Each structure stands twice: as C-alpha cells, then as structure tokens.
Amino acid sequence: MHFEIQKQHFGELTEYIIQENATGNRFVVIPELGGIVRQLSLRKDNTLFSVLKTPGTPDTLQGDTQSASELLFPFASRIPGGRYNFLGKEYILARNDPSHDSAIHGLVRKKDFHLTEQVINEDHACIELHYNLHDAEGYPFQVNFSIRYTLYANGLFNLTYIAKNTGTEPAPIMFGWHPYFRLGNEMTDAWKIDIPSEEIVTFDSDMMPVGREPFPLSGPTPLFKKVLDNAFHVKHTGNNASTYLISDNQDVTLQIEQETGEGKFNHLVIYTPPERDCVAIEPLTANVNAFNNGEGLNVLAPGSIMQGTIGVRLR
Template identity: 45%
Template sequence: MPFEIQHQSFGSLTEYFLHNSDTGEYASILPAYGAVVRQLVLRNPAPNPENRLLSLIRAPKSEQALLADETHASALLFPFPSRIRHGIYGFQGEMYTLPMNEANQDNAIHGFLAGRPFELLGQTVTDTGVSLALGYVHDGSYPGYPFPFEFRVRYTLSTTGFTVKYEVLNTGPKPAPVSFGWHPYFTINEEPIDQLTIEVPSARQIVLDDNLLPVGETILTEKGEIALRERELDAAFLVEENTDGGVTTILRSAKQGLQLNVWQETGSKKFNYLVIYTPIGRDNIAIEPLTSNVNAFNNGEGLIVLAPNEITGGTIRVSLS
C-alpha cells in the first residue's frame, strides 16, 4: 500500500504528512495552527520532466516565519471569508461587532479559525488515497459571533490529486450566519507568475470600492486564458453556473508545459464565488474559492443561514495536468 501518514516536528508544532511512497507526492498539515496546509507537492505529469515533483503552495520555512505571516496563507476562512466593514454586521434584527483584524482597512477579515488549535478526529489509509480529519469546536464566546458550531475539515491525497472537504454543524439554539473559503497561495515550482496565464470560470466580476468591499457587478469582458504579466489582481468573481457540479480555475505554465487546476464545487450553498490576488512578490498567486461574496454578513450574497442542528459543507480539489 503506497499511501501512509507520517509526522515530525516543525518547531514546537507537529506536522502531519499525507504521503504517496510510490510517487513521492505529499501534503503536510499543521493541526495545532489552524489546520493549515503548509506544503503540497504533486507529481509532474509531463513526459520526462526536468522536475519530477512540483511544489504547489507557498510554504513558510520555519515556525517563526509561519507565526509572523499576516497573509492568511492556506488558512481556513470561517465563519466568514474576506471583509466585513468595521467588523459590524446585522443578522435577524440584531447588530454584532467583530474585532477588526485588518488594521489598514479598518475591517474584520477572514474569520477566526486561523492559528487556532484543531483536534485530530481520524486518519484513513486505503489503496487509492490517504486522509486526515480535523475539527474545531466554537462555544459561542468569540466577540461578535455568539453562534456555537462544530467545524470539520478532511484533507485527502489520492491518485488524482489533493482534496479539501469542509463541513460545519450549527450546535446552537438559533440560526447562524456562515460562509467559508480557503486561502492558498499557489506556485508552480516558484516560477514567476509573470510567466503564467490564468483562466477564470466566471462571466461576472464583483466591483470593489477603495475599501475592497463590493458595490456591484460587471460583465467580464476578458475571457479565456489571461496573461498575468505585469497584471495586479485583487478581484472577486461570481463563478459560472455549471450543471456538472463544479468549475475549475486553471493556472498554466507554457514553459513547464502543464497546468494547475483548482476545482470548486458549485450549486446551492457551495463555492459560487472566487477571489484572485497577486501578491507583491510575484512568485505566487492566491486562488480562493468562497461560498459567499465579500461582506456577505451584510449584503447577504451567498450567505448561508444554518438552522440549529443543520450541516453544510463543500469540496475543493487541486490537481496537475
């Protein structure tokens, strides 16, 4: 059986490795630090490649670098992704105020699971894959979010790539507003993104104001493969409707003759939004599937209202071709 789970120290943390010993592919996860995916390395599918294994996620090299990082790299964004202006929102006739953790914009951003300790719930190894299940329990005590929940994520490395599957249960007595996103910074073996192209599965782009909050939509006039050279993006999109159950963002390297595919499940209460962001360093790109629009706690666009004892969830897949 080629699949296995290993673990080793990463500073004071324990890092779990989902490993395929036949191909050398692996994903590494830090349960005690927000269940963050630190590394993702998949096999190059090109014939006779120069590099047999490719690093696909920007990885902090040390625990110190991880703790100092303020970009939410690979973070699980819950109970809200993106921004809430001044951290203030209304829900079912009540007003709530969240801590502002984006000081330069005076916003609350990306929920509060980043850096939180997750519990190990289970490990599964089969002939075709290996998975790690992790969970976090919120008792309702976080300021501005008095809605208890149980959050679970399952990471799977298989013969077809890497999968992120989340699930959340409302454990409180009242309906709860929820939304989820994943925030990986992708790279294709650290090739500069100015040499890459991207194909976005969207017909409409969200118009953002100076505070990066939505004020409307516009038709996406640039379709198909878009060159990233000298292009700065911090953009939100409403993805295309798809009867196949999901859509794929494609990051393509002509130099390496391959493409990175980020598939997100679509449909009711699924990943119907997307954010693309190009950092200053130009050696990686954030491709963030989201279940809601930016500021959904106020505008309601894509917001999931979870009844007591109700469960919601969705799936994201990463692969090379």
C-alpha cells in the first residue's frame, strides 16, 4: 500500500501517524489532546518540510497555552466576559482568559476525542475523530463535533470539520483552526505573505471588532519587521480562497486554502508571534465575537449538519 497508519505512544499520550510512503508526507494526530495535529510534513522536490510549529514534548504540549494547532469549537477567539445572547436568552461561559476576563477558543481544546474511522485507499488515507459536546457551562446545547484529516497522494492535506445538532434546540456554532506555520528553519522576516482580503477588521482596546476598513496590501507582501495580529474578511471567487506563505530563498510556497461561501470559512486571523519563527494563519467560519455580533455565526437547527474544509499544500 502507498499509505500506512501507525499507532504509538507519545509519553502518556497516544498518537496516530498517517504517512504516504513514497514521499514521506505525513501527519500525526493526538486524539486525547483535543484531536490536534501535532506534526505535518510535506515534500517539495527533494526537501521534506515540517510546516507546523507545536511544542516538542508531551508535557509542553499538554501545558501549551498558545493553542498550537488546536481546534476551536463551538466558538473561536474571545467572548468578552464570557457573555452572549442567543435567541433572546443570555448565557455565561467559563472565563478561561483572565488577562482579558474573557472566554476564549471554544470548549473542545484538550478534550478526549474518540477515533471513529481510519481509511487507507490508493490515493489517500484519512482518520476521523469525534467529541460529543453536551451541557457545557454556558453552552447547554447538544452537538456532535467531528474532525476528519485526509492526506492525498498529490501532497494535499485536508482538515474537514463536521457538526451535527443532536439536541432539540437550535445551537450557535463557529469553527476555527489555530495552526502556527513555518518553512524550514527560516525566520518570519525572510518570508512574504499574500492575504486574500480587501477588508481588515478594526478592533477596540479590548480586541473586539468595531467595524472594518480597506486593507491596503495586495499581492505578496514582505513580512520583514511587520507585526500582524489582525482579523480579515476574506475575498473569494468561486468556492475557496487561499493565503500564501512564500519563501523565495527556499523556492517554496505554503498554500492554506479555505472553503468559502454561505456558512463556510469567510473570515481569517493572522498573527506573527514575537519569536518571529512562524505565522499563525487561522481560517474562521465567523468573525471575532460572532456569538454577540452575529457576523458569520451559523445557527444549527436540530438534526442539521454543518461542515467545511481547510487544505494545506506546498507549491
């Protein structure tokens, strides 16, 4: 077979390694730590690039507070005070971001996901995990959340989330992925970025959206000494949009493609950490604080399903 799936220990954790043998393309998933991708390696010509930055040991991964590669559901980013209104009722989420007195990044981080499927075919291999979200503090809705990771023979890696409302009441949902991308051992200042947006979200002093304004950058833009911590409304044609992270020195481009359109990934957050060795590129289905401002918020009716896909590849 071209692909294989292996299970092994990572400290006290269990991880699954999905690999395409001819190229060495691979990804590593840890179900009981929020179903995160710990590692993603993709080949360009003769070089195998490790394109995700995550903490390197089980202990540092479990203690990570920077949400490296985490799945953000049923909300992403901050909700001030943990308070939101939905269909005429106020709800209060647990505040897990004391620096801003907010709830942040959802309710499935570091939760124990269950393996539901693993598949090996000639042209791809995939693994699917799920977590049943029910009666959480401040979120009294019943949602079955699944994540499917797929690696294709052509080097494409896909992440697909699937949310099904298994309760009797409508449920507010948004989804985001929080990866930190890198390109070899180069620093951020050596790269360019091409962001698919003409509008940037404007924030108040608490980093909450208050409007939008034209985004002045177009095409590949050098990241040299540029600091980004911004949200964007995504411009798209057809059913997708792509952010490109470009290393001219290494002649490689990382493409992060997000499915767009009604209910899909029409928002984006980009952040350059102080270490200047990676860039967080975070596709979102809704704007920051969407549980209150409603921008992009999906309302999932009982029995209904919502899903969307993010793709990563090298060019």
